[in-house]
Amino acid sequence: MSEITKDMTIGEIIRLHPRHVETLMAFGMGCVACGAAQGETLEEAAMVHGIDVDNLLRALNVLD
Structure with a gap:
């Protein structure tokens, strides 16, 4: 898998690594699926x- 960088969009990270939704939410990003976050x-x-x-x-x- 490719390394995740801070320049990747939330949408890109979720498309490439769907299991990371849990990690993002655990860090306080509760709206990972909203349009702006993408x-x-x-x-x-x-x-x-x-x-x-x-x-x-x-x-x-x-x-x-």
Whole structure:
């Protein structure tokens, strides 16, 4: 699997790695399926939700 980066959109991450929905939600991104989230990058979404993007990236990439 390809590494997840902070420049990938939430929609792209979910399409490539559907199981990561649980991880995103566990970090506080409850609206991963809403239209706005689909076009936001992981970094943008993390900033909006006050989440440390580096910690989130580590958690997402450990699963791959």
